[in-house]
Amino acid sequence: MIIEVKHSCDDFNSYRAARVKSLFNADRAYNWEKTADLLVEGKEWKIGLIVGASDTGKTSIGRRIFDEPVYDLYAGWESDKPVVDCIAPEGDFNTVTGTLSAVGLGDVPAWLRPFRVLSNGEQFRAGLARLVCERPEHAVVDEFTSVIGRQMAKVGAAAFAKTWRKGSGQAVLLSCHHDITEWLQPDWVYNTDEARFYDRDCLRQRPNLTLEIYKVRGTVFPRLFKKHYYLDLPLPVAAEYWIGCINGEPVCHLAVCPLFTARAYRATRLVVLPEWQGIGVGTKFLAEVCRHYLEGNGRCGHKYHTFFHTSHPQLCGALRYSKKWEQTAGKLYGDNKRKWYC
The missing domain is CATH 3.40.630.30 (Gcn5-related N-acetyltransferase (GNAT))
Incomplete structure (x- = not known):
């Protein structure tokens, strides 16, 4: 699967814009292009990871994998209802509470609070629980683990992977943090820093905990x-x-x-x-x-x-x-x- 990203904007000719062009030889700054070769065709996979530094095209690539909008973990929550009522309102109670625990949000009082008052870590895990319960056929999650502490990020990635693999659907996670890779154990990884694709056989094992x-x-x-x-x-x-x-x-x-x-x-x-x-x-x-x-x-x-x-x-x-x-x-x-x- 070859993904080509092309962004363009107006070619501005103001005094400052013209001076920047002349100083830095940036005559084609209004165009931005990126090509990524993802070797996933014909493979069975459930979790993919696109990782790299900021401004390397992760989000642009992620949007074109399924040609669907990026799944927002933090949008669409009702401000006057607890999270346990907002996740799969027509679904089974045990499934919802079990999923909250499975992704690491086992703090029962947090289930009874609106999403807006939860901590960053609790909001992240609540968003993952909603994604797992909704379980779309395709999902792309941007800024995965970017707003939480690194220890919670690693454990949260492992908990999400364990839960997501129990069902159907494909999820592509976009992150600027490489430390979650061995905890997540994705089926494939695309590194935007190196423009390099590698599958699960190249990953190190998840660290053992004593x-x-x-x-x-x-x-x-x-x-x-x-x-x-x-x-x-x-x-x-x-x-x-x-x-x-x-x-x-x-x-x-x-x-x-x-x-x-x-x-x-x-x-x-x-x-x-x-x-x-x-x-x-x-x-x-x-x-x-x-x-x-x-x-x-x-x-x-x-x-x-x-x-x-x-x-x-x-x-x-x-x-x-x-x-x-x-x-x-x-x-x-x-x-x-x-x-x-x-």
Whole structure:
């Protein structure tokens, strides 16, 4: 597929324009041309990446791949509705909430806020969730990850790729940041800096992450993680507290307290910081801490199982799918508050 881009404008002849032309020999500045050879014909692919510095023609090339407008992650949101109501209004509730979590927006209170009040990172992930739910046959996303921090950008790219590949459709992402390439693992890449095309076989593998787990004091939760936890409850009695760190940076938290009347432990206060959501850090961390107690490393050396209660749709689905967990109960609706308190 050869894409030819030709932009032109009026050839201005004002005094300043004429002087610039004479000084810099810029007689044909009113024309701009770019040619890109994308070797994608006859290939099956779902995600492509066009990457390069600013002003190298990424957007112009992206617009001509499908001859469709660029998909705007930040446009079309209603200002008087929460994001959970704006994404696929006629769609399935579990699909919407599951997609929000899958792309890394697992912060439940953010689902209940209008798009306009979300942070840049939350807006980016909400836009990705809407794109995945709408799932057009073709989509081109400009300025992919450009307005968010680099750690969130890498994890967000990996979370989007994992979610997008589960369905149909082709997405071309345009970015000026090369650091997302190995996290995104696209099927092909076009580098506008070098005018070079290469497919997935030329990519480096996604970096491996080492999660280090430490037992900490209960003061760590209110200081680092409480603001990301959607329930406002007192600290559990007689709990032990754990954090997971990647490259020395705390990324997740869990508390485990004894439930010896049921010959078990109870895990609670699972929190994964927003910039690390969407790549499975939380479930692996939870399973590893619970394995620690199952092997008899908890209080009194009891080799007890661990109960974990959650109403988070995506987390429920992940635990049901895992062979390490067994569902023992499920309440799909709330209690009658009047009856509960009588």
